[in-house]
Amino acid sequence: MDFTKLPKVELHCHLDGGMDMDLVAEYLESKGEKVSREELTGRLVVPANCTSLADYLKCFDLPCQVLQTKENLRRQAYCLAKADALEGVTYLETRFAPNFHKNEGLNLDEILDAVALGLEDAKKEFGIESGILVCAMRHMSLEDNLAVLKAAREHLGSGVVGFDIAGDEAAFPMEMFTDLFHEAKRLEIPYTIHAGECGRAENVRGAIELGTRRVGHGIAMDGHADIMKMCADKHVGVEMCPTSNLQTHALESLNDYPIRRYLDAGIPVSINTDNRTVSGISLSHEYQVLDDIFHFTDEDLRRIYRDSVDVAFASDDVKEALLRKF
Numbered sequence: 001m002d003f004t005k006l007p008k009v010e011l012h013c014h015l016d017g018g019m020d021m022d023l024v025a026e027y028l029e030s031k032g033e034k035v036s037r038e039e040l041t042g043r044l045v046v047p048a049n050c051t052s053l054a055d056y057l058k059c060f061d062l063p064c065q066v067l068q069t070k071e072n073l074r075r076q077a078y079c080l081a082k083a084d085a086l087e088g089v090t091y092l093e094t095r096f097a098p099n100f101h102k103n104e105g106l107n108l109d110e111i112l113d114a115v116a117l118g119l120e121d122a123k124k125e126f127g128i129e130s131g132i133l134v135c136a137m138r139h140m141s142l143e144d145n146l147a148v149l150k151a152a153r154e155h156l157g158s159g160v161v162g163f164d165i166a167g168d169e170a171a172f173p174m175e176m177f178t179d180l181f182h183e184a185k186r187l188e189i190p191y192t193i194h195a196g197e198c199g200r201a202e203n204v205r206g207a208i209e210l211g212t213r214r215v216g217h218g219i220a221m222d223g224h225a226d227i228m229k230m231c232a233d234k235h236v237g238v239e240m241c242p243t244s245n246l247q248t249h250a251l252e253s254l255n256d257y258p259i260r261r262y263l264d265a266g267i268p269v270s271i272n273t274d275n276r277t278v279s280g281i282s283l284s285h286e287y288q289v290l291d292d293i294f295h296f297t298d299e300d301l302r303r304i305y306r307d308s309v310d311v312a313f314a315s316d317d318v319k320e321a322l323l324r325k326f
């Protein structure tokens with residue numbers, strides 16, 4: 001099956017992990033550095049045999065340097081949504097931590113506006129619907145994260161559709177973020193939470209208890225029937241990112257990937273790239289590698305699409321239009 005032709009929804013896609021190669025090449029050239037495509041790939045894409053999280057994270061250094069101006073933020077958002085649109089994605093939620101883009105003087109409002117404009121550009125040209133998820137970071141102070149949350153709330157409906165937290169789950173478990181998510185709940189901003197990407201199932205339980213509507217990765221709850229049941233009962237969406245999970249060693253083989261067990265448990269599942277440039281993949285590729293193992297039926301694919309729309313943070317009007325496309 002040609003998965004580029006299948007209508008798809010992408011809910012977990014980092015803006016800085018899906019860098020446009022031309023944008024980065026032009027940035028380096030403007031700094032007097034001419035690099036071949038091969039060198040660029042070496043700096044932005046993890047090696048196939050990536051064995052360390054440090055190697056994986058190193059691939060975000062250069063994107064962070066590039067994404068310090070309004071122009072580059074806008075263009076990157078446009079390019080990412082375009083790449084998704086060209087492979088059949090009808091709706092994209094892209095996420096990023098705006099605090100990483102303040103190094104050259106931009107403020108949170110300018111950063112969020114620039115990304116929203118880029119998504120708008122892509123929508124006009126390719127018809128792809130989209131929204132921004134604003135990421136807090138686990139290692140940052142509550143004060144900084146609350147400022148990010150406040151900015152996200154102010155931009156809700158003007159490009160922003162929701163809130164998230166990313167970063168080191170093992171060092172900063174869910175219990176540390178009770179105040180932050182109680183505030184998010186009080187502000188009535190939808191949120192998803194990176195949880196269960198590492199081996200800590202309790203983070204998934206904690207995220208659900210904090211009222212999250214979705215969980216990023218959720219791999220660690222595999223085998224915990226009580227947490228899986230809680231996830232299904234509360235209709236919490238799980239954003240699955242297979243290649244990324246292999247590269248960060250959330251699991252050692254996709255043969256063990258829990259997608260079929262999650263589907264069977266009644267959990268709403270979406271398939272995502274996480275970081276398409278860093279991993280050197282497309283969303284269609286992620287569908288293909290899982291299909292090779294789990295042999296999706298038409299009914300599975302239809303369900304994944306409809307459940308993804310259902311747990312998306314789009315407006316009801318947008319959701320209705322998206323459902324008509326599959």
Ligand SMILES: [Zn+2]
Pocket residue numbers: 012014166194216274
């Ligand atoms: Zn992620």
